Amino acid sequence: MVSVPKTNPIPQLSIVVPVFGDSAAFGATLVSVLENQPSCSEVIVAHDGSYDDPFDLADEVRLVESQASTFGSLVGSASHQARGRFVHVLGGGLLATEGWTDSAVQMFDHFDTAAVSPLIQSRGTGELIAAGWKNRLGRLMEPSLSVPKEDQYSSRTVGAYLPASFWRRDVLRSLQDSFDGDDLLETSLVYHYLLRKAGWRTELAAGSRLQSDSGF
Secondary structure, eight states: OOOOOOOOSSOSEEEEEEOOSOHHHHHHHHHHHHHTOOSSEEEEEEESSOOOOTTOOTTTSEEEEOSSOSHHHHHHHHHHHOOSSEEEEEOTTEEOOTTTTHHHHHGGGSTTEEEEEEEEEETTTOOEEESSEEEETTEEEEEOOOOOOTTSOOOTTOBOOTTEEEEEHHHHHHHHHHOOOSOHHHHHHHHHHHHHHTTOEEEEEEEEEEEESSOO
């Protein structure tokens, strides 16, 4: 008798790549995810009905259609169909790297961590573009360029940009049901405020690294 290994059909992580904005940037992001896809994960392509899967990837990704075309709505539709316990949102133009999800998912071992921000670096130079964001005097949501040691946890005041973020699935669903804005920065700010008000925290995963060709 052939022994069949037992596998868990339910993924731990759902990686959501919305079809939004520049199609070339979306394509580059999706390719980077598929090339570096971690085990125990699923990839969800969220779209407004206009995506026709030109590369015939239906066997590799789940296609989720939204009735609205805003970034937040696409993420919301995907989060409500995500099977993973955690959801990673990755906007077009941000490139996944090998092992980029590992340290981010580990952050959720802390019971009060609802969201995690990865680092965003320049693809060409490696220069740090953003380590989440912080509100400063006279300026909201300024990209943070301060990276703590990997064995230290960041403060509750770090914020996660929605297009580059990891979430507890149920928390993300709740946030999207509470607020669905058109502006990405506004949505990221409101989500952060609602999290803090509810007693959740957002962490920075210094070992989770995304790359960008054109800033963020």
